[in-house]
Every structure is written in structure tokens, then in C-alpha cells.
Amino acid sequence: MEAFSGSVRNGILNLSIKDEQALYAAYMPFVINGGLFIATRKNYNLGDEVFILLDLMEEPDRLPLTGKVIWITPKGMGGNRREGVGIQLNEKHGDIQGKFETYLAGLMEAGKPTNTM
Numbered sequence: 001m002e003a004f005s006g007s008v009r010n011g012i013l014n015l016s017i018k019d020e021q022a023l024y025a026a027y028m029p030f031v032i033n034g035g036l037f038i039a040t041r042k043n044y045n046l047g048d049e050v051f052i053l054l055d056l057m058e059e060p061d062r063l064p065l066t067g068k069v070i071w072i073t074p075k076g077m078g079g080n081r082r083e084g085v086g087i088q089l090n091e092k093h094g095d096i097q098g099k100f101e102t103y104l105a106g107l108m109e110a111g112k113p114t115n116t117m
Helices: 020-026 091-103
Strands: 004-009 012-017 035-039 049-056 063-073 084-089
Touching (some): 012 035, 020 091, 035 063
Antiparallel strands (some): 049 063
16 A cells, blocks of 8 residues: 555545655645645646645644645656646645644655655
């Protein structure tokens, strides 16, 4: 079973992040307000607004997030890159970036590849 999975149901992106390694791979710290890469086969355009339901590790409830598509990795990109989209989270979720970085303490400078870089 994967520690990271994303899917689309009825126009909503569902993302489940089970551990720090999966969060490290999905998190986009270079994005203003924070961003997440979500593996999906659904086609999006840059600038599309999205709604995300995030299951984040030990958080007791799903986190509802909104944002816009700022990154697209198309199918067949190569280099072991997953097909999907990068989402810039809306500024109203400012506390989520701190939450991600708390979970990732010590991993942020690891220099390991992620789903986007």
C-alpha cells in the first residue's frame, strides 16, 4: 500500500498522506502559502481552482483546502515523475504550511528528490 495517494471524485481532489516521507515528496515549500503535488490522471489547466480533502497523518479530521493549479506533470514525463498537479494553497490556509514544516522538521534540508524537484 502506498503512503501517498491522490484521486478525483466529483471534482474534488482527495489526498491521503500517511507519513513524513510521503509529505516530503508532496510538499512544495518554494510556493507562496505552501503547495502540494497531487498525483492524478484528471486533466487540469494552470490557474484552475481546486478543492482538496486532505487526510494528513495523525490529524483527527480531514482538512478541507482550496488552491489553484500552478504545476502540471503530464503523463510520460520520464525521470520517474508521477503524473499530476501542483496546487498553490490559498492564503487563508496559512497555518497549514507551518503544520507541514513541523511534521517535516529535519527532512527539509535532506536534498532528496520530491515529486516536483
